[in-house]
Amino acid sequence: MESLLERMRDAVERHAAHFRQETAVPGLTLYRIHQPVAPTHVLYRPRMVVILRGSKTITAGGAPFVADASTFLLVTVDLPVCTQVILDEDGRSHLALSLDIDRAALAEAMARMPPDDSAAATPAGVATAAMTADLLDAFARLLDLLDKPGDVPFIAPLIVQEIYYRVLCGRLGAPLRQLALNGSRAAQIGRATQWIQKNYASPMAIDELAEVAGMSVTSFHRHFKALTLLTPVQYRARLRLQEARRLLLADARTVGAAAATVGYDSQSQFTRDYKRLFGAPPGADTARVAGAP
Incomplete structure (x- = not known):
């Protein structure tokens, strides 16, 4: 896997002109950070994060999640987090990429796979898992498309489908499935988080939020906290x-x-x-x- 990582690091260093660089591949963003950065508070959309050099700590609801080149991070709900970028031990640039999750494309990938009852659980909306050689190879080929922009419209969706397949077959398959299922707990809580984002400055009634989610108040509280690691308030x-x-x-x-x-x-x-x-x-x-x- 080290040779794949070196290839990917080279691609990020060549294509990332800024610390945060959007690309011609839909949903693919590159990160190249040269110096330590103070903890940053941001709203993460559903995405996968792959660290190529250095590491990153993501704190959600007081729980820290650490990702480095041996892991990947999965976020399945809009989530306010605090991120901390860490350079490698030699002080070289932090290199990473993120891929926004397309729910329609994810549902298409799931439709071609056997049903999985594990999606009935309510896993946390952010988690890390070990990076595998097959998954890293798919991300590497997605990065390779930056050197072949004419191939992006046809090839990128195929590689993204493979990335979803690899994750769905792994330890984080259940939370990823939750994101695509309209009736899942993740989808229900997602409707509530979107309502809060649009109306955060207005009064908020928990029973109305539970109605938006299509859940009882008690169930809504429990699943909201389980997924976002925060209470609605x-x-x-x-x-x-x-x-x-x-x-x-x-x-x-x-x-x-x-x-x-x-x-x-x-x-x-x-x-x-x-x-x-x-x-x-x-x-x-x-x-x-x-x-x-």
């Missing part, structure tokens, strides 16, 4: 705080204005929640981030 708070931080950095708003924009009635509560998540009050945090190299 915690999930909304993460989205509010991430957006408030973006506003403070981009628009130079006052703390009170940012808090009100994202739905907080109390500025003091906003400041407490902000400090708990980002490690410093809004003013000190934004000054620190703005002054970072």
Whole structure:
């Protein structure tokens, strides 16, 4: 597998002009990071993440998941996370790629495979598993298409189907299946997380969210926490705080204005929640981030 990794590292270094580089292959993004980066709070969409050099820690709901070149990361629900990129022991650039999951293409792959009752479980929305030679080879061939852009429209969907097949046959097959099934717990909770994302600044009633998901309130609470590692209230708070931080950095708003924009009635509560998540009050945090190299 080391020769495959070297081939893939070379491809990323040649094609990633920026630290985050979208490509001609739909859903494929490259990452090339030259120096240590402070922990970053972002919203992950369903995707697979492959580390080629260095490592990465993804913290969701207080639970850390570590990925390096021996593993891959699977995310099956929209999830607010904190990521930390780590360079390799020689200080060389962190190299990685991510592939957004296309639910329609995933459903097509599943339709060609035998049914699997394990999809009835509710696995966590983020997990890691050991990288296999077959799966890494498929990702390597997907990267190779960057040197043959004319082949992308025809060949890329075939390779993506193979990637889904390899994962579906492995330890993370059950959570990946959940993403494609309309009646699965992942799909039900996914409808709720999408509602929260669109309405995070508005009042939220748990019974209405449970209705959006098509579940009882008790079942909704249990499965939401199992999948996102957060309660619905915690999930909304993460989205509010991430957006408030973006506003403070981009628009130079006052703390009170940012808090009100994202739905907080109390500025003091906003400041407490902000400090708990980002490690410093809004003013000190934004000054620190703005002054970072």
